[in-house]
Amino acid sequence: MKSIQITINDQVKHVADKTSLAHIIELFSLPELGCVFAINNEIIPRSKWHETRLNSGNSISLFQAIAGG
Amino acid sequence: MLTIGDKQFQSRLFTGTGKFSNSLVMAQAIKESGSQLATMALKRVDVHNQDDDILKPLVMSGVNLLPNTSGAKNSKDAIFAAHLAREALGTNWLKLEIHPDPKYLMPDPIETLAAAEQLVKDGFIVLPYCHADPVLCKRLEEVGCHAVMPLGAPIGSNKGVVSQDFLEIIIDQAKVPVVVDAGIGAPSHAARAMEMGADAVLVNTAIAASMNPVAMAKAFKLAVESGRLAFESGLAGQVSHAVASSPLTSFLDEI
Amino acid sequence: MSFVDVFNSLNWDDVSMSIYSKTAQDVERALAKSTRNLEDFKALISPAAEAYLEQMAQLSYTATRKRFGNTMSLYIPLYLSNLCANSCTYCGFSMDNRIKRRTLNQEEVRVEIEAIKAMKFDSVLLVTGEHETKVGMNYFREILPVIKPHFNYLAMEVQPLDQVDYTELKRLGLDAVMVYQETYQRATYAKHHLRGNKMDFEYRLETPDRLAKAGIDKIGIGALIGLDEWRADCFYVAAHLDYLERTYWQTRYSISFPRLRPCEGNNTPGKVQPKSIMSDRQLVQLICAYRLFNPEVELSLSTRESEVFRDNVLPLGITTMSAASKTQPGGYASEEQELEQFEISDERSAALVEQMIKDRGFDPVWKDWHSGYSG
Numbered sequence: 001m002k003s004i005q006i007t008i009n010d011q012v013k014h015v016a017d018k019t020s021l022a023h024i025i026e027l028f029s030l031p032e033l034g035c036v037f038a039i040n041n042e043i044i045p046r047s048k049w050h051e052t053r054l055n056s057g058n059s060i061s062l063f064q065a066i067a068g069g
Numbered sequence: 070m071l072t073i074g075d076k077q078f079q080s081r082l083f084t085g086t087g088k089f090s091n092s093l094v095m096a097q098a099i100k101e102s103g104s105q106l107a108t109m110a111l112k113r114v115d116v117h118n119q120d121d122d123i124l125k126p127l128v129m130s131g132v133n134l135l136p137n138t139s140g141a142k143n144s145k146d147a148i149f150a151a152h153l154a155r156e157a158l159g160t161n162w163l164k165l166e167i168h169p170d171p172k173y174l175m176p177d178p179i180e181t182l183a184a185a186e187q188l189v190k191d192g193f194i195v196l197p198y199c200h201a202d203p204v205l206c207k208r209l210e211e212v213g214c215h216a217v218m219p220l221g222a223p224i225g226s227n228k229g230v231v232s233q234d235f236l237e238i239i240i241d242q243a244k245v246p247v248v249v250d251a252g253i254g255a256p257s258h259a260a261r262a263m264e265m266g267a268d269a270v271l272v273n274t275a276i277a278a279s280m281n282p283v284a285m286a287k288a289f290k291l292a293v294e295s296g297r298l299a300f301e302s303g304l305a306g307q308v309s310h311a312v313a314s315s316p317l318t319s320f321l322d323e324i
Numbered sequence: 325m326s327f328v329d330v331f332n333s334l335n336w337d338d339v340s341m342s343i344y345s346k347t348a349q350d351v352e353r354a355l356a357k358s359t360r361n362l363e364d365f366k367a368l369i370s371p372a373a374e375a376y377l378e379q380m381a382q383l384s385y386t387a388t389r390k391r392f393g394n395t396m397s398l399y400i401p402l403y404l405s406n407l408c409a410n411s412c413t414y415c416g417f418s419m420d421n422r423i424k425r426r427t428l429n430q431e432e433v434r435v436e437i438e439a440i441k442a443m444k445f446d447s448v449l450l451v452t453g454e455h456e457t458k459v460g461m462n463y464f465r466e467i468l469p470v471i472k473p474h475f476n477y478l479a480m481e482v483q484p485l486d487q488v489d490y491t492e493l494k495r496l497g498l499d500a501v502m503v504y505q506e507t508y509q510r511a512t513y514a515k516h517h518l519r520g521n522k523m524d525f526e527y528r529l530e531t532p533d534r535l536a537k538a539g540i541d542k543i544g545i546g547a548l549i550g551l552d553e554w555r556a557d558c559f560y561v562a563a564h565l566d567y568l569e570r571t572y573w574q575t576r577y578s579i580s581f582p583r584l585r586p587c588e589g590n591n592t593p594g595k596v597q598p599k600s601i602m603s604d605r606q607l608v609q610l611i612c613a614y615r616l617f618n619p620e621v622e623l624s625l626s627t628r629e630s631e632v633f634r635d636n637v638l639p640l641g642i643t644t645m646s647a648a649s650k651t652q653p654g655g656y657a658s659e660e661q662e663l664e665q666f667e668i669s670d671e672r673s674a675a676l677v678e679q680m681i682k683d684r685g686f687d688p689v690w691k692d693w694h695s696g697y698s699g
Contacts, residue, residue, distance in 0.1 A: 030114070036157035038153065067087045
């Protein structure tokens with residue numbers, strides 16, 4: 001399986017081409033509760049995590065609810 | 070009972086989740102405050118150094134979540150942040166805050182109004198944080214905001230209800246609830262805002278940065294309840310004696 | 325959403341009872357406040373407040389000076405027509421009354437304007453009966469351009485119109501519209517409005533909403549005091565004002581308080597016995613109550629009231645008054661006495677009224693500078 005380079009919050013990672021977002025979350029033990037993922041600044045709804053597949057150069061942004069006023 | 074959008078609140082004290090020592094203290098303080106609405110921010114996760122989870126204790130306690138857009142410097146950022154928050158937390162409630170000025174954290178009225186208009190169209194329940202500008206508050210109300218959140222004083226300043234003369238005008242003219250947000254530093258400030266007729270207050274720093282946040286949270290709870298009860302009971306008011314001058318109505322005795 | 329929804333949430337009898345049960349303590353509390361609400365207004369117009377009249381007058385005097393300074397605006401009514409398709413028991417123009425009906429043509433209007441301008445007036449209130457077809461939008465479209473160039477401020481008191489009509493009239497130069505509900509008591513309203521479009525209580529009630537939506541600068545409301553119990557009716561006026569200010573926050577407002585006079589004859593056209601009589605003292609109380617409730621609203625006193633009354637009430641809260649009024653079409657140009665819409669009590673000339681205003685330390689204002697930029 002071809003390996004591609006992506007970033008997760010600007011950290012470089014290597015994964016198999018066309019890995020699903022859901023699998024990426026599992027692979028890197030990313031938090032889910034109160035979290036949202038965007039790929040190249042496009043928000044991916046939770047319902048689409050399984051079918052969304054990563055391509056080379058994709059930049060994943062992961063946001064989480066944190067303490068604030 | 071306070072109604073904003075599709076929710077009803079017994080408690081008129083809203084709380085922030087920031088500046089606490091840890092999420093345990095935060096959860097205890099919010100519980101003690103009786104607050105039913107807590108704000109939180111959204112941040113990129115540092116995968117290797119994850120933040121204290123604040124969400125689980127809040128969700129478990131049944132507090133309503135109000136994500137904010139802090140960090141946004143313009144309407145475009147704020148709108149993106151809003152959509153992120155809605156997806157992340159599963160709520161369309163939003164505290165809109167845009168402060169391009171990192172020193173005083175003053176809210177940008179132009180970007181806020183533009184973002185509010187768009188976000189209302191996108192189906193959000195928008196609670197905009199803004200300066201205590203009566204015309205701005207009317208404009209925000211007109212574009213569909215479900216409440217307005219004018220500041221009492223600069224964020225974190227604990228100066229109290231410095232903007233009270235303008236808050237009075239806003240409270241008088243508003244057709245949506247008015248939540249005094251930012252600057253409240255002591256329970257007496259919160260009581261004062263409620264006595265003036267504010268529908269709710271939002272308090273963060275004054276609780277989180279106090280020596281005993283859990284006890285301070287309770288003090289605020291009591292202050293908000295007391296201030297509201299005073300408002301509803303009709304304050305006696307200060308007696309302003311009429312100017313002693315010649316009588317104005319004695320002519321009625323002659324006609 | 326319109327005032328009708330707010331109106332339907334109020335109950336006349338509850339309002340009445342609430343006003344009458346206000347105590348001296350309620351009055352004192354209301355007087356001590358810096359911002360007053362509708363409950364305070366009830367206290368201020370209640371019987372309990374009568375004992376506090378002098379104090380109310382002092383406070384009202386001060387509040388008015390603070391907001392308006394020592395100015396007194398002057399305006400004059402210009403009756404364009406006495407044609408009417410309504411049958412209102414209290415009005416001289418009722419269609420049942422056999423009077424000579426007249427609608428001024430352009431030339432006749434020009435003559436009136438000349439007479440009015442000679443008296444220095446710059447603010448005019450156009451008045452007609454309410455005849456939709458003969459004195460409707462076609463007439464207004466024709467006559468407004470004749471009148472507007474001569475006056476800085478143009479107001480109208482005619483039949484309620486649709487929002488689209490008001491939008492058009494605004495383009496033609498209309499600044500303000502007065503529309504009085506007469507009485508907010510539905511059953512009483514029905515008793516006094518027996519024929520014609522004016523029978524439609526709710527259409528009239530919603531007129532200020534349509535005016536505000538059309539962007540008209542100033543809206544005048546009021547009740548004909550005496551048609552029903554005056555305290556409750558005036559509360560409804562205050563509630564109406566309150567709703568309008570909150571809903572249409574960029575509009576200005578004006579309140580009038582015409583009193584139905586007790587009359588001698590029973591069958592004199594346009595004269596009915598008032599259901600409740602408001603004394604001079606009570607009218608002063610009402611004026612002060614309005615001012616204390618709302619420091620910004622324009623309070624207007626017409627020539628229906630006597631010279632002595634007007635001269636003394638002037639400083640207590642009034643901000644605009646008419647003078648030298650003639651309430652029949654063509655009244656300024658000719659001396660011919662046709663039936664007036666209502667009886668004038670203060671018949672002084674504009675010059676005399678102006679002098680009286682100055683003598684009392686006020687500055688008579690003929691031109692409303694407010695509309696300076698968008699005119």
